[in-house]
Amino acid sequence: MNSIAKPVAASGKRAKTKAANRQAILAAARQVFARIGFDATTVRDIIRETDLASGTFYNYFKSKEEVFEAIAGESAKRFRPKLQTVREEASSFEEYIRAAYAAYFTFLKAENEEAISNGAPHMALIGVRVDTPEMHAIFDEIRTDLEEVAKSANISLGDSEYLTASAIGIARELGDHMLQRRPVDLEGATRFATTLLLEGVKAIAARPN
Amino acid sequence: MNSIAKPVAASGKRAKTKAANRQAILAAARQVFARIGFDATTVRDIIRETDLASGTFYNYFKSKEEVFEAIAGESAKRFRPKLQTVREEASSFEEYIRAAYAAYFTFLKAENEEAISNGAPHMALIGVRVDTPEMHAIFDEIRTDLEEVAKSANISLGDSEYLTASAIGIARELGDHMLQRRPVDLEGATRFATTLLLEGVKAIAARPN
DNA sequence: AGTAAAGTTGACGGAGCGTCATTAGTCTGA
DNA sequence: TCAGACTAATGACGCTCCGTCAACTTTACT
Incomplete structure (x- = not known):
């Protein structure tokens, strides 16, 4: 196809979802932390609040501590x-x-x-x-x-x-x-x-x- | 024996060991916390440093957090x-x-x-x-x-x-x-x-x- | 279209947890 | 002194959560 086609805009669905997933995890974490407190929340609690699988969490953060730091x-x-x-x-x-x-x-x-x-x-x-x-x-x-x-x-x-x-x-x-x-x-x-x-x-x- | 014998001192081996065990756990916890850090230490790490069994820990503290607070x-x-x-x-x-x-x-x-x-x-x-x-x-x-x-x-x-x-x-x-x-x-x-x-x-x- | 690369999935083995039936030790009273 | 009652210690057990990974799906590139 035309190589001039997409110079900048939507430069990749990949990047889009990646950012979206990261944000989804952060948003979920905020919610859960606020609801049940940091100590009580598990990585699964956070990921359950999104539509991602447990394994995916670890593509973005090493632990709930790292989420908190973020x-x-x-x-x-x-x-x-x-x-x-x-x-x-x-x-x-x-x-x-x-x-x-x-x-x-x-x-x-x-x-x-x-x-x-x-x-x-x-x-x-x-x-x-x-x-x-x-x-x-x-x-x-x-x-x-x-x-x-x-x-x-x-x-x-x-x-x-x-x-x-x-x-x-x-x-x-x-x-x-x-x-x-x-x-x-x-x-x-x-x-x-x-x-x-x-x-x-x-x-x-x-x-x- | 003479009932006047032990009025206060050593009023019970029970109490003695209890206090000793509590102190042993606290001392062990200090050590382990200092060595590997609070987050990394487990209840088992602490109890392993004493000559007590894992179950005994819970007769004294609910969790490592409670030890820390103590x-x-x-x-x-x-x-x-x-x-x-x-x-x-x-x-x-x-x-x-x-x-x-x-x-x-x-x-x-x-x-x-x-x-x-x-x-x-x-x-x-x-x-x-x-x-x-x-x-x-x-x-x-x-x-x-x-x-x-x-x-x-x-x-x-x-x-x-x-x-x-x-x-x-x-x-x-x-x-x-x-x-x-x-x-x-x-x-x-x-x-x-x-x-x-x-x-x-x-x-x-x-x-x- | 075909293939490589990147990302997602959830099942799995492992670690640590807290409990509890059992065992060991201490105290009391006669 | 000893029997019986009571308190505490033990460690195996079931459970929850963890982090990984082989299989699979989606995207990117030619």
Whole structure:
């Protein structure tokens, strides 16, 4: 046939189904994890929720753990652009901190919206946990952003690794508690974290350890 | 025999063996977890390390998860007295914060001493993680201590739940990074955490949200 | 159309689980 | 001291889930 025929579009049914299957497994896993919790779910539980056979699962993932990491990784991947926007639009150190926390807490709330509405304490916090390469990338990105923004504002950060760790620690733990409150206390958590970190940093800057 | 003989001591071989078996299982579990990691270990791996039979395991624990919780619970139980001492001896808010962080980081280092020395990244952080009743008790204790110490110092804490969460978040995340450094940076982590939290709190106190 | 390559299927052997009938050890009372 | 009652240890058993693989189906290419 005409060799010019299909240059790009539908460049292969193969690839299409592959992507579709992967997504089907991920979607099924989200459902099952949310319904019965991570520990209780088996690979078969996940695959049963799709129209694939058990063996097929292993063409895509090695284990349910790997599925979980993929889900977490996607969360991280969805969050990074927001972080980038925050960095680009921040015009002061304070604004950066506040916007970054606001972005994280908003994201966290959105990711757990379903779990929140049906009152299921199951699988709370599917958003952003565990140690994946993506998580490390986010750590590094935040650290770099902090250094950059601080430099612009002529602020000394002290130990930027420790500062980043602290900022993330606050976000994580505070985020957990924020999600427990009804209504979810986005505004309060953001204000609290921002003030705490910002003023703490100023003190560290003033008294460089 | 003389009925006065054994009033308290060795009040029963039954109880003795029971306690001994429980300890044997916990000790074996520590070893195996450290050697091959939590995920990879099976109940049989643990019991094989003792001279007990597989069925006996289930007289003491429901699963390896429960063993892990018991180990974590023991860590928490060992840490609480230290926390109490800190509270009792602190004569100012700042001193309390510093001593509490120092106590935690010291404890964390000690708990992971073995893992640190043999360079095994396996099962890092056996000290204090997961969600057990003991962990919640520690959260509550810290929260109460903070409130009490703050009151004595006439400092407003703002939202004490959020503050406690933040303090713990900083400790956890900073602790992780502290353990990565060689030599383990106890002093630096303590100073950093103390300054950050202390000055942050002062700011929140000044500007009660 | 014919063939190679890629992907899917589900049945199968194996690993680990938790139980339970049996056995061994400890305690109590006379 | 000993019989009988009771508590705990044992390990074989049935079961669930795992990961693999030979057979089969679908897609790609010429």
